[in-house]
Amino acid sequence: MATAKTTNGRAGSRPSSSTLRTVHELFLAGEVDADDLSSSVRPVVAQSWERSRAVGVDPDLNGARPAEALAAAARLRDTHPLAPALPVIRRLLVNDAIDSGVVVAVSAADGTLLWVEGDPNACRRAEAMNFVPGADWSERGAGTNAPGTALALDRELQIHGSEHFSRIVQPWSCTAAPVHDPTTGALLGAIDLTGDAQVASSQTLALVRATAVAVENHLALLRVAGIGPEPATRKPHLVVLGGDRPRWVTSDAYGHLQATYLTGRHADILVLLSRHPEGLSADHLAVLLDDKDLDVVTVRAEMSRLRKVIGAENLGSRPYRLLAPITSDIGEVFDALDAGDVEAALDRYSGPLLRQSVSPAVARLRTALSTTLREAVLAESRRGRADLLRRWLDLPEGRDDRDGWQALRDCSGLNAVVRAQARGHLAGIDYELG
Template sequence: MAYSPKNMTQLASVDAPRAARLLNDIREAALAGKRAPIAPRPVIEQSWRRMRRSGVDPERDFRSGLLAPDEVQRRREESPLRHVLPVLREGLLQFADVTRHIMVIADAEGRVLWREGCSPVLRKADELGFELGADWREDVVGTNGVGTPAVVRRPVQVFAGEHFVRSQTSWTCTGAPISDPRDGRLLGVVDLSGPLETMHPATLSWVDAVAKLAESRLRELQQNSLEQLRAVAAPVLARIGDQAVVVDRDGWTAAVTGMPYTNRIALPKSLSAGRRWLPALGLSAVEPLAGGWLVRPAVEPVPRAATRIVLDLGRPRGWQVTVSGSAGSWTHELSPRHAELLYLLAVNRSGRSAAGLAADVFGDPARTVTVRAEMSRVRRYFGGFLEHRPYRFCEDAAVEVLLPDDPRDLLPHSTAPAVAKARESAALT
């Protein structure tokens, strides 16, 4: 029988010692390979399995070292989450001090960038190494409310003894991932932490709702930024009698003239002005604009045929695809859904129909509309390297897939039947 977060939180609110004992009994039995009095929740049990496979020691309080203050500041200044701090503070901090919580915001790499809230709880967090600049990835410090939501890409509440590492079992935390609303890229995790008895049945929904408000605010800010860039671009494009596109610093299109519109153009990470090779356009002239770039395709043709495509799924998150050819190379970070789709095409080189992919991803071959919409987004940055009818990588490309050291850790967030089957097959070998 599996317990529910609601029931456990209700028990904790009236009898915290009993709840802590029950959770510790479950943890001790599971880690010893014995039958637990009550089965762990699936999200916790799956996390514990990942921890055992990755070699995390449940009895060792491992700390990888804090980032230097100047590095924390640099990451803060570069993180899109800095723009939604007011939303997170207004949604969570107004109750945090009263209810003995702290709010923690970590980046996509699990590094703690902001911490605010109840002073005594902050001091307790210091004792646990839950400090500014600390690394709280799941595969570093075990099951927790920062690292685990980043892996499974959904809100997770971790109660006391559900933490994998013993030193954290007096702690309870609730975290929710915050993703870029444009492409699903993980930006970080917001977490509320405190003693077990302070948890409320609504905490998980509360944190999730505030994270979604932050994502909505990001979408609004991104649209406003594109509108401003569009206004800057209008007189520039009016003077150009040839093909041109204006994009923001991340490659999102603000305006276009003389050529088909596309939502986004893949840009190198360190783009500079001059003649540059871009995956979607070939050789191009790149000029800076306030808040973005003016891009004009050059006259000289540049070969676009890919010679090698590397799909890197070897990490718990931060999946990416790299395309290399005679004209250059480029790398694109993948959203969880796009990582699933490209993996399925990589292991099915002859191709998959929309219905086949729908069955692979959703277990329902009728969901072709959703698949076609996602594949359309993939092809916007993948261009001619991905064909359709059926969907497949182009024939002249050598495709390589980099898997985790333990294939059972493949795309741990994924519930796609075909991916789950691949993990199960790996477990049997």
């Protein structure tokens, strides 16, 4: 079978829909992995399937999960940088889509759908898969799909029918292109056309690409005239969860991401400062980092080195504190838990906080985060969300969680295979524990 081409997210010689569906089912069943798909699935799609499965997207989910209440989405639309360009999008895409069976969607950079317009019948059909304003169509939330994967890769993309990760989306095809801030290059969102197989044509790709360029030019002209939105900038982002090295992620003037790897001590300090916006004295920081051997002189030397790593404009003293807002993966998990969104917390939780850290304060925070997430997942499982419990048990922390596996075994509504897997895993834990 000819291998599909991916230079522009477009297919060259594509396999049939029935072949794609067969391969998709084999992939979901674990009988093939991404490396085995090269002869039948475009690499850009195979890699997206792999990412979707790795973060626990449910292929049987009845549409993408809601991101926030519709009222929150309305507030986001009112203030979003793409709002001033909506007339351009309507003139170039929506007006011609009214009776063509096509849906036009505009999403924020995080995958939240902001506007969904077009053919009324197609829009009603799209509602069945929750393709509506306020829904999360990021790749992490909905699996492989054109707007979500275009945002994940920051490139234009087409997804044909059975290339979608979620089964409910496979009757559709879609074409999407990202939109960037014309001054900073920061990612603002994506423009998407969704419809039948004709939507994933080269002509449609050119149209969506041209619309994205027109939107960026429109925003630039508004800004020159002094009536456009302020340039979008990325806050520095701290990555400290999971097995990867901790890093400080920023963007340059063109929106290109730059990651600076951190030493363990610098990562400890940034985590503590992010959780103490009021600031910390050198004495207090020394105790939080090491309650036995660390002296104030060492702390001051570390802070001097850290200032060179992240920039003096980001780090204040007397007390030590972060001078500008930042985001962090640990903060995103805590925020999701505070909002009661356990699924979003799991989406953002890639593993324990700074596993190698010996700081007593970081160890306490690591335990608090892991325990809070675990208890929230168990509480959701008692409300019927066995899918969240399965995702927790797939994490390294969950593999030996006997109470968690027992809770999964006892969940109502499980199919026989999953219940058998839970029983088998419990037997393995008990054998190992003697």
